[in-house]
Amino acid sequence: MSFLELAKARYSCRKYSAKAVEPEKIETVLAAAAAAPTGCNNQPQRILLVDDPQVLAKIRECTPFQFGAPVTFVLCYDKNACWCNDKGEGIGPIDTTIVMTHIILQAAELGLGTCIVGYYDKDALIKALNIPSNLDPVLLLPMGYPADGTRPSQMHDKRVPASGFVFRNHF
Numbered sequence: 651m652s653f654l655e656l657a658k659a660r661y662s663c664r665k666y667s668a669k670a671v672e673p674e675k676i677e678t679v680l681a682a683a684a685a686a687p688t689g690c691n692n693q694p695q696r697i698l699l700v701d702d703p704q705v706l707a708k709i710r711e712c713t714p715f716q717f718g719a720p721v722t723f724v725l726c727y728d729k730n731a732c733w734c735n736d737k738g739e740g741i742g743p744i745d746t747t748i749v750m751t752h753i754i755l756q757a758a759e760l761g762l763g764t765c766i767v768g769y770y771d772k773d774a775l776i777k778a779l780n781i782p783s784n785l786d787p788v789l790l791l792p793m794g795y796p797a798d799g800t801r802p803s804q805m806h807d808k809r810v811p812a813s814g815f816v817f818r819n820h821f
């Protein structure tokens with residue numbers, strides 16, 4: 651499968667089978683996360699890999715979008731490690747989002763589903779998972795094997811072609 655075919659085939663999986671994800675697949679996904687570019691190569695991403703059912707239950711109390719996945723990544727960055735511009739504005743959320751993109755595409759290549767989740771109660775999550783104060787959670791990412799019959803939502807195919815968002819030389 652070409653990269654473009656993979657990018658188009660990936661979709662938000664919102665129903666998972668109970669099948670556990672093999673440790674070697676998790677390792678491959680994490681290697682893809684480690685390969686992501688970050689500002690000044692500071693690599694501020696900090697990822698909590700959750701596969702303990704009791705901890706997954708805590709995440710479910712913070713979002714309606716955990717979908718019963720056997721694994722959920724809590725994607726954070728270290729506020730003290732991310733590159734900041736001369737106004738002191740950090741780019742940790744951008745770094746973390748690029749890392750997330752590596753994860754979802756690597757997972758798709760391995761036959762695993764993911765769903766980016768930005769809708770969660772951040773304060774509740776910080777409390778529930780005891781997230782250290784130097785870390786800022788950005789996204790949740792459930793991952794696992796899609797349940798039988800799972801299909802992309804209608805939104806998946808509704809893409810504006812590049813001609814609708816690319817401008818040449820001036821806006």
Ligand SMILES: Cc1cc2nc3c(=O)[nH]c(=O)nc-3n(C[C@H](O)[C@H](O)[C@H](O)COP(=O)(O)O)c2cc1C
Nearest residue numbers: 660661662715765766767768769770802803805806
């Ligand atoms: C930053 C971001 C946050 C998102 N948050 C959620 C979410 O909280 N819950 C959810 O079900 N999907 C969420 N999504 C998934 C989008 O709805 C989905 O990617 C989009 O509709 C396109 O569908 P597709 O991923 O199947 O191609 C999020 C996606 C992005 C990029």
